[in-house]
Amino acid sequence: MRIPFVAGNWKMNKTIAETRDLLSALLPTLSGIDGVERVVCPPYPALMTASELVAGRGVGLGAQDMHWEEKGAFTGEVAPGMVGELCGYVILGHSERRAYFGETDETVNKKLLAAQKAGLTPIVCIGETLAQYEAGETAKVVSSQTRLGLQGVSAEFAPTIVVAYEPVWAIGTGKASSAENAQGVHGGVIRPVLKELFGAETAQSIRILYGGSVTAANAAEFFSQPDIDGALVGGASLKPEDFISIVRAAQK
Numbered sequence: 339m340r341i342p343f344v345a346g347n348w349k350m351n352k353t354i355a356e357t358r359d360l361l362s363a364l365l366p367t368l369s370g371i372d373g374v375e376r377v378v379c380p381p382y383p384a385l386m387t388a389s390e391l392v393a394g395r396g397v398g399l400g401a402q403d404m405h406w407e408e409k410g411a412f413t414g415e416v417a418p419g420m421v422g423e424l425c426g427y428v429i430l431g432h433s434e435r436r437a438y439f440g441e442t443d444e445t446v447n448k449k450l451l452a453a454q455k456a457g458l459t460p461i462v463c464i465g466e467t468l469a470q471y472e473a474g475e476t477a478k479v480v481s482s483q484t485r486l487g488l489q490g491v492s493a494e495f496a497p498t499i500v501v502a503y504e505p506v507w508a509i510g511t512g513k514a515s516s517a518e519n520a521q522g523v524h525g526g527v528i529r530p531v532l533k534e535l536f537g538a539e540t541a542q543s544i545r546i547l548y549g550g551s552v553t554a555a556n557a558a559e560f561f562s563q564p565d566i567d568g569a570l571v572g573g574a575s576l577k578p579e580d581f582i583s584i585v586r587a588a589q590k
């Protein structure tokens with residue numbers, strides 16, 4: 339049985355004061371929702387405050403990215419060990435990092451191996467662009483991102499990886515994928531690649547999230563699909579009632 343997983347990616351939103359406000363609105367209810375692994379991912383400057391607020395509340399904390407080196411002359415970067423002081427999770431390979439900041443499958447893989455070493459649970463993002471979708475290249479792109487991003491991880495670490503399928507054309511557009519289309523990619527492309535990489539048992543235990551315009555209104559339909567194990571939520575994770583509804587919808 340895969341425990342459902344819902345993470346809120348706040349992206350470049352919320353100051354420290356606003357993080358305090360949002361968590362004050364979220365935590366009283368979010369703390370009490372059992373049976374769903376639930377995680378919030380504020381921007382770096384707010385992680386310290388957030389870590390104090392979520393401590394002991396049953397809600398995990400994640401960073402939105404990190405570097406793969408342990409320390410050194412990498413101005414502006416944050417090391418895995420620094421993330422690990424505050425967070426249990428880290429988002430890797432988000433399409434916005436791929437599109438605007440030069441993230442590649444190779445750097446995603448380096449970061450994933452660094453997350454393994456640092457004891458962090460990675461949320462590895464993959465997904466095709468609109469042009470690739472329209473050209474019918476979804477399966478090719480997504481399987482290649484999965485293979486290259488996840489290569490070389492240990493058998494013990496593999497089951498802890500969380501994969502997030504986020505079609506770029508569905509992110510922040512209000513045009514979510516249909517649940518059937520997402521199920522087709524999760525069950526027909528990603529899980530079979532995971533099986534090739536890690537074997538059937540491990541492939542069955544890895545959570546595959548859907549992300550891209552998930553709302554309180556459409557979440558339940560996604561979660562009713564057999565291979566959609568949760569969601570990576572952007573915009574709706576900034577609205578307490580909506581995020582709480584999405585987490586509730588993930589309860590099986």
Ligand code: 13P
Binds near residue numbers: 509552
């Ligand atoms: P939206 O939910 O705003 O479409 O963002 C999805 C996303 O990119 C989460 O990482």
